[in-house]
Amino acid sequence: MTETLQIQPWDRLAQLIAAGDDEEVRTLLGQLPSGDVGRTLSRLTEENRTALLLLLGPEAYASLIEPLSGAQTRQLIEELSAEQAAAIVEELPSAEQADVLGDLATEEAAAILHHMPAAEAETTRQLLQYPPDSGGGLMITEYLSYGAESTVGDVVEDMIRNRERYYDYDVQYCYITGPGGRLAGVLRLRDLLMVRHSQPVSSVMRPPLSIDVAAALDEMKHFFDDHPFVGAPVTDRDGVLLGVVRRSSVVEALGEKATEVFLAVSGLIREDELRTMPVLKRARRRLSWLSLNILLNVLAASVIAFYQDTLAAVIALAVFLPIISDMSGCSGNQAVAVSIRELTLGLVRPYEFLRVVGKEGAVGLLNGLVLGLLLGTAAVLWKGNIFLGLVVGTALMFNTLVAVVLGGLIPLALRAAKQDPALASGPILTTVTDMVGFFLVLSFASVMLGLLV
């Protein structure tokens, strides 16, 4: 509660922006814990953010928004004119330029590129052609390379001359190129310490290990698992040096995949939603997934409609239908998560159906027995009719088995069909298990109708 009595940093910032006090604005932003920058920026009005950009200049504004999440950076760039956006994008490292522009609509990105210096725009255009999580998509183009004819002294001199400019790169390696820009070797900085300056670099460099520009995220992960490097050169099919992929970029891309999976299983498709986005946009995005779901739900519930007479005769069954639907969903989703996890870790391949059936069948049977027994007992205790317990308990037992086995299989099938398991597994699973579950309860009940009423 004390928090609401204090003046919030964004309110204070808005006052300072209105007063045009750029000194104080800088001081305030400097004092803000870096974890608060994103929230503070997001709570300013759009006008105030634009005023802030004018006050700070594009370089300082760029370094302010660079650490923010992709979704927030995109949002902040989108609200600017193409010219303003270009001035900021220019200040970002090459890989992030491509990230930000790749997230925008094509025309918007083109407009921003149009306002950037021609050479830089060209580099970024080329980076934009690589798939986001490929070697080319993750690489940075800020690196040091020297011709094979250079001497150690040339390299050291260049580094001394440009120490300020290289500071931000946090240089770890120098790359040595031969004819046509082909990667010829790698020098660790520490190798340079141990040799005479008159030696040619070609005599001290190591043979290069490189990542292909088309390498998939998995391959890069394995590369860095196998080698202790903090970065690796990226080459094209001809061995020409194109950029550098850092270990941390690969690890970060893998982490982002995990976040995407979480958002997708929660029914948030495509990109991140932030609450600073317009209401209509947020509502529409969520609705695209919900409206598909309601159709599937109506389809599943049609099984109940088919058995209305049974239900009318034993109205108590209506109490158990949502329970069976929800519990089968829960059991099945656990198996979905294990399959998605094992697919990610490479512990199961999409065609290994039989293995999953065996492994999930055993768990599904055990947990079906326990849950069926629990629900059956609850039914008997409530209505004093042992047959009611038998019907709902048996139905839940079989449906748990079905849900767990299907939950294990669906992600494999979707992956085999080149679809995203995180997005579609849930809706497919719950529709099928609802239908089967409703059918099991109501058909069992129909058969035993005389014993239930």
Add this chain to the structure above:
Amino acid sequence: MTETLQIQPWDRLAQLIAAGDDEEVRTLLGQLPSGDVGRTLSRLTEENRTALLLLLGPEAYASLIEPLSGAQTRQLIEELSAEQAAAIVEELPSAEQADVLGDLATEEAAAILHHMPAAEAETTRQLLQYPPDSGGGLMITEYLSYGAESTVGDVVEDMIRNRERYYDYDVQYCYITGPGGRLAGVLRLRDLLMVRHSQPVSSVMRPPLSIDVAAALDEMKHFFDDHPFVGAPVTDRDGVLLGVVRRSSVVEALGEKATEVFLAVSGLIREDELRTMPVLKRARRRLSWLSLNILLNVLAASVIAFYQDTLAAVIALAVFLPIISDMSGCSGNQAVAVSIRELTLGLVRPYEFLRVVGKEGAVGLLNGLVLGLLLGTAAVLWKGNIFLGLVVGTALMFNTLVAVVLGGLIPLALRAAKQDPALASGPILTTVTDMVGFFLVLSFASVMLGLLV
């Protein structure tokens, strides 16, 4: 299908192990794509894995299992004797030693430490005392440090002398310590290139930026957001140098958090489940969450039991109950995911309830209107009774609003109460929205009973 006709690598490996052909085993493992190592190892029998360890020796076996996921590494270590395990753990980098042992039961870890060389065991014991995602928990203790009295020449000589041993560290910085091991400065390797060897390191070192041993993951993220370093020294309260945290370790820990969130919302609590674990263990773990859920489900369904007479009069309502339950769960879980995401990004604080109510209320109202209209129309088309449509449509509309607002709030409330939002939000949400949803449909229907039959 062709895959099943070929001999699988684990079958071939088992044959070679049985033949005791360590040359061929090494060749086969070397040819295996590194992404396949985990799967291949997991498909061997336990006996064959132990035989493989004896064949390869602990060092090679350690480097084989080091890149695998935490859950799999733990499983592979658990099946060994404490002595065998110690020989392998010894070969891992210090931070991973602590990771692996921290995941084991306390007695098991103690038994393994008992078989390790005293000095190394002591280091690992100390690392084990730090919380897993703190500065101390993520740091490695393999780094280069020199006394402030050293000269540049001393440092360079040491690096040349130990080049083989330092190779695996991929050294980027040297740390300079003063009295009592206090961190006095940092040297980038490239700084060493630019100075005479007779100079004392104290004259060329930079003032150190360091991470506190108790720093939280968030703080370390912000540190590396603010600075372009690939690693940073970790110090205790007195400024004594304890280790080094690498940027990639911080990024990796953040990615693992995202995976944990995904597994938790899917109802897999605590640790990773792999299908190579024993069936009973897997079933029991999943059941702990499911049995809580079935209780909550029965609680929610008791609302239906209360309205049995209404339901008996308008049996068509039974078709809509599972739909309303499931759809409200879907809508609410989207809001849960957005809240968890915004909490992670620091875009919302746990006490900002009003903000979330406003932002989610708008979306909930819009989507409630659309979904209510859809379901209401479906009901009218099916039964030709406009009042039935009104009842189920209005109930879904209001319940969507409730679910979306609650879904947004629950993670904030759990975070404020220091609970894990990923684990508990789903069950709490669906229980409440089921109860409210069932109540809305059935109480509306009770009021309009005359118009529905």
